[in-house]
Amino acid sequence: MRDDYLGTNANVKGVSMSSGLILYSYFRSSASHRVRIALNLKHLKFEYRAVHLVKNGGEQYSDEYKRLNPQSQVPCLIHNNQPISQSMAIIDYLDQLAPEPRLLPSIAYDRALTIQICEIVNSGIQPLQNTAVLNELEKNYGLKAEQKTKWIQHWIARGLGSLEEILKKSSGDYCLGDQVTAADCFLIPQLFSARRFSLDLTPYPTILRIEEHTKSLDAFQLAEPSRQPDFQAQ
Ligand SMILES: N[C@@H](CCC(=O)N[C@@H](CS)C(=O)NCC(=O)O)C(=O)O
The missing domain is CATH 3.40.30.10 (Glutaredoxin)
Known part of the structure; x- marks a missing residue:
């Protein structure tokens, strides 16, 4: 230790x-x-x-x-x-x-699909809107606030678009059928960022339906940014 x-x-x-x-x-x-x-x-x-x-x-x-x-x-x-x-x-x-509850399923294909969904968020969306990346775009490439917002919206929309197609087939109440998995843990926080940057979410009805189901679970409610001890309203 x-x-x-x-x-x-x-x-x-x-x-x-x-x-x-x-x-x-x-x-x-x-x-x-x-x-x-x-x-x-x-x-x-x-x-x-x-x-x-x-x-x-x-x-x-x-x-x-x-x-x-x-x-x-x-x-x-x-x-x-x-x-x-x-x-x-x-x-x-x-x-x-x-x-x-198991968040990474034991069945090989379900596990791969779960990780696929997680990685679309983890490597395909979130890194492109990370604070350090945005600071770099501003400092060394001269992007203004409005351009940065467009950049963020572009990458989130692209990622959510591909997720919507995958989830149409894989989802039930949650990303993979009716069991909560790591895929839901990755998807839902990304929607908070999407709204923060004023992205229109209406093109993603499957994603919004899944989000509605997670809203009734304590685990998701208690994890929300506004429920954290360091929350600051802006
Ligand atoms: N792939 C990493 C991403 C971690 C990450 O990007 N964290 C952000 C906040 S969401 C951060 O700490 N940013 C600080 C910075 O960019 O300086 C993970 O899944 O943990």
């Missing part, structure tokens, strides 16, 4: 709930949102530690946080003093730790 990762966290606000799991998160981070849903679905209590991605140039760049995640991104889950970053890896880990 490593005990050299966790410092005093002078720069991050903690809300202690006395359990072995600690989640470094930012209320608006869609990747953190995915993990919050997964933890809630599995009824795993966790201590929430907020990392403000904007304040003071971003707390994710502090030396203290970089010891946990050298990539300077949230989320980062700590278990047994060991850090895990990348929401896909975290959710896979949680599936090993607490197998019910």
Whole structure:
């Protein structure tokens, strides 16, 4: 067991709930949102530690946080003093730790389809709207606010368009039939970002139908950005 990762966290606000799991998160981070849903679905209590991605140039760049995640991104889950970053890896880990409900299905094709849906969000949409990418576009390529919004809308629409086609075939109440999977954990937070950037979601009726079903689940409600201790209205 490593005990050299966790410092005093002078720069991050903690809300202690006395359990072995600690989640470094930012209320608006869609990747953190995915993990919050997964933890809630599995009824795993966790201590929430907020990392403000904007304040003071971003707390994710502090030396203290970089010891946990050298990539300077949230989320980062700590278990047994060991850090895990990348929401896909975290959710896979949680599936090993607490197998019910299983978020990555055991049937090979269902598992592949789940990961396919997750990755469309994880590598096809979210990285293109990440804070660091947007800052780079602004700073070194001169993009103005309006152009950045168009850029974001373009990539989200492209990703949601392909998801809509896949989900027409794969979904029941949720992305894969009537069982909640990791695919739902990835899809729903992306819709919060889509709305934040004023994307018209009417071309995606299947996605909106799935979202309606998740809205009735506590695990999804409690994971929403507005329910987090570091939430700030804008
Ligand atoms: N693929 C990563 C994405 C992580 C990520 O991009 N996190 C964003 C917030 S959603 C972040 O920390 N951004 C900070 C920055 O860009 O400086 C995951 O799934 O965990």
